[in-house]
Structure formats: structure tokens, C-alpha cells
Amino acid sequence: MSAPSGEPLHGxxxxxxxxxxxxxxxxxxxxxAPALRLQSQAIALALLDRSIQxxxxxxxxxRLIEAIELGAPLSAEQWTYCKGVLTLEQDSAxxxxxxxxxxxxxxxxxxxxxxx
Numbered sequence: 723m724s725a726p727s728g729e730p731l732h733g734x735x736x737x738x739x740x741x742x743x744x745x746x747x748x749x750x751x752x753x754x755a756p757a758l759r760l761q762s763q764a765i766a767l768a769l770l771d772r773s774i775q776x777x778x779x780x781x782x783x784x785r786l787i788e789a790i791e792l793g794a795p796l797s798a799e800q801w802t803y804c805k806g807v808l809t810l811e812q813d814s815a816x817x818x819x820x821x822x823x824x825x826x827x828x829x830x831x832x833x834x835x836x837x838x
Contacts, residue, residue: 742769749792763794770800779807783820790823 742765748754749762766789773782786804789796804820811817 739769739772746788746792759792763789763792766792766794767796767800770796774800774803779810780813780816782807783811783816787819787823790827793827 746762746765746769749759754762766785770782770785770789773785782804786796786800789800808817808820811820
């Protein structure tokens with residue numbers, strides 16, 4: 723997946739990744755414009771893909787949490803990778819954070835369906 727500008731994430735170095743992380747966080751607020759929220763979701767997914775590509779296991783879990791919190795549509799491949807990494811993770815606080823985010827996301831989707 724590439725960044726909204728169409729440029730791949732692996733170009734531009736660390737500073738580009740930092741800028742994208744800041745932009746992704748901008749879409750978190752409840753008052754964020756829909757376009758900004760979609761852009762933030764796309765960036766969060768691209769950063770997650772980057773972590774998976776470089777086999778940054780712990781970072782992938784952190785980026786998974788961020789993507790879930792933004793409501794980004796995760797792929798089956800992303801879930802599979804992160805579930806595998808989670809089984810190996812020694813940090814119980816990180817494991818709990820991932821499980822809370824995933825459970826909260828599921829609860830939110832169920833509540834939305836129930837409202838409909």
C-alpha cells in the first residue's frame with residue numbers, strides 16, 4: 723500500500739515516516755473531517771504494511787492498535803501476521819493493549835449493527 727500522495731513509504735527515510743505518523747494521528751479526533759479520517763486510516767494501514775514488510779514485530783503490533791483505533795479496514799493478511807506475532811510477544815502489557823483494541827473494535831461494530 724502506498725501513502726496518499728502515491729509515493730511509496732520506503733522512500734524519503736525516517737523523517738517521511740515521522741511526518742506520516744503525525745498525519746495519521748491527526749485523524750483520530752471525533753471532530754476530524756471525514757476526508758482526514760480516511761487519509762489517516764490509509765496511512766495507518768501503510769505504516770502497518772511497512773512494519774510487516776521489515777518484520778518489525780513489536781512495531782507492527784503498535785501500528786495495529788493505531789489502525790484499529792482509527793477504524794481502518796484491516797486485511798486478512800495483516801490480521802494473520804499480527805496474530806502470529808502476538809502469540810510470540812512476551813510483553814503482557816502490549817498483548818493486553820492489542821486485545822483491548824481488537825475487542826473494542828469488535829464491540830463498536832456489533833453496537834453499530836444493533837443500532838441499524
